Amino acid sequence: MKAEYIFTSEKVRKFAALSGDFNPVHVDSVGARRTIFQHSIVHGIYILLSGLDVLAEHSNTFRKVSRTKATFHKAARVGETVYYDIQQLNESKCKIIAFDKLQNKAATINLFFELSAEEHNQNIADKLYEKDIPVEVQPQEYTTLKGEVDLLLDEKTLSEIAPNACQFFSNQYLAQIFGTTQVVGMQCPGLHSIYSKIDLLFDDEEPIGQKLALKYGVKAFYDAMNLVEIGVSSVGMKGNLTTFVRPAPVEQKAYIDVKKAIPNDLFVNQKAMVIGGSRGLGEVVSKMLAAGGAEVNLSYHMGQDDAERVHSDISKSGKEHTVFSWDIMNSDQNLSDYGQITHLYYFASPPVMNTSALVFDTELFEHLCRAYIDGLINVLEHISYVGEFTLKVMSPSSVFVEDPPQKLGEYASAKAAMEVAVKSLKDKYPKVAFFTPRLPKMGTDLSASLSGEDETYSDPLEVLFPILSEMK
Known part of the structure; x- marks a missing residue:
């Protein structure tokens, strides 16, 4: 039956x-x-x-x-x-x-x-x-x-x-x-x-x-x-x-603690947009940029309360920052309302875990490709960045591309596909400089494990600081 x-x-x-x-x-x-x-x-x-x-x-x-x-x-x-x-x-x-x-x-x-x-x-x-x-x-x-x-x-x-x-x-x-x-x-x-x-x-x-x-x-x-x-x-x-x-959600460092590690004027000339800035690495980057003097426009999809919390925290920088809702797959909002963007940080974070290690889930892989590739293109088509400066875009990849762990094969494959796609986008967007660093495992919600054993994570601030400094 x-x-x-x-x-x-x-x-x-x-x-x-x-x-x-x-x-x-x-x-x-x-x-x-x-x-x-x-x-x-x-x-x-x-x-x-x-x-x-x-x-x-x-x-x-x-x-x-x-x-x-x-x-x-x-x-x-x-x-x-x-x-x-x-x-x-x-x-x-x-x-x-x-x-x-x-x-x-x-x-x-x-x-x-x-x-x-x-x-x-x-x-x-x-x-x-x-x-x-x-x-x-x-x-x-x-x-x-x-x-x-x-x-x-x-x-x-x-x-x-x-x-x-x-x-x-x-x-x-x-x-x-x-x-x-x-x-x-x-x-x-x-x-x-x-x-x-x-x-x-x-x-x-x-x-x-x-x-x-x-x-x-x-x-x-x-x-x-x-x-x-x-x-x-x-x-x-x-x-x-x-x-x-199960592990509790990972809390990132507060702005006041991030501020201690960032020179005041490191990002002072940036008008930045952070897609997915309400939590995880997007949250960390938003705080780092604000601490370095940038003007930050951060987006969220579902977590408005999280986004408002981050916005309230980075407002301590004294600069005016904004929060807006953006669905990477469906939004058709004119992002030019936020002015001439100099830097785009793309931290789309859809669910990535395949709950079975035995079968490669093609639907999950295709969904992740749409998020990492189509979603990025969608943002590029809607923001305003034409001007004398080249738009700098960070779309992070992962070290898992080289050695995919169990249950993350689709995620690693989609990140690899994103790297290839970005190379082909350079002809379509000649005024855009793409950065796709392969980031190590860091302390975020996505890295949480069921195991009670100690996990080794890289500090997001230490990993991201040289990358953001290179992009400034």
Whole structure:
């Protein structure tokens, strides 16, 4: 039995309210772009719920679940289609595989049944959770972390996103499953969590007079792996959750600290435009230019708050700087409003990670080429730089061109294609001097790793200073 399901942003928001897991990585597309996933992702438990819905649609015999085990192998992005295959189904167990368009496993779900058992359906408060902010837990707090979450279940919302599962499985069972994602995404590990595994056992305990809640407590924290094992229990249920702590977004140096390393008048004659100046290397370059006396016009696509934060910081230079919205793929804005630009710094930063190391994703490669090549040309066609000075353009490449790491083959190939394209653009744009330095791995959101081991990064200031000095 096979099926497919599209996890739209609307459905994901409904599941967040149904489960109480409002972690930004699921419901905030702007905030999620600064995580290791570079995109908002579907709750692992929502993928499990949809698997249950597929099973319920194709099953005509009621079964009480005695055990639920699942492993979430890779994240599914919001908006993507997930495919389901019920590979094994008999009276005692069922195995469901969820995978993406490239046949990479997203989840493996194992259900065990007890035909003779009576199903208990607790009277649960029929309402949604109110939106809340997840806890940001500090490492030293994990070993003693414990608590309890109340369980709710809004039947109308459940019927909208899983119409078959709500008829086949008890409210108590579903509410307890949903409660685990609220624990992981909102409480422990909370803000920077990754849900990896679930293993729950269910018995015949009756919920007479008992409050339906989910208790949790950390059983072990492995600092070297950023792994947290959590024990959970509720009426007629107990089990374990395995989670990881993902790295927090990388914060770049403040303007006041950058200023200490940059001579006051190093870039004083520049009227610069920084595409993608709201975070990462674009943010660092914006601060360096402002510290050296340049007039900076920085763009953002989604992160207006980030861009305004950078703008506020560099305004301490005393010069007037501007912030504007620009979509490298679609914008048709006349950038000549910003005057005669002398320097263009192009830091387009679309999601670059291929979540499978086994298959080269041609769609991702083509998307990156459009961002790095077509997007650059689009900017050149819309800015004003005709005058006595040659426009200097920095479009950074990467050392990964020479030695692509796992899961970044498309990124490295697209950067190599950009280098070749820039050489051919010199005839079309004779008044443009292109700079395509191959930058090393530096501390940015894109460089964040799941590993708890120490990572070696080059300091962005040290790497970029000689390049910007050469371009001045």
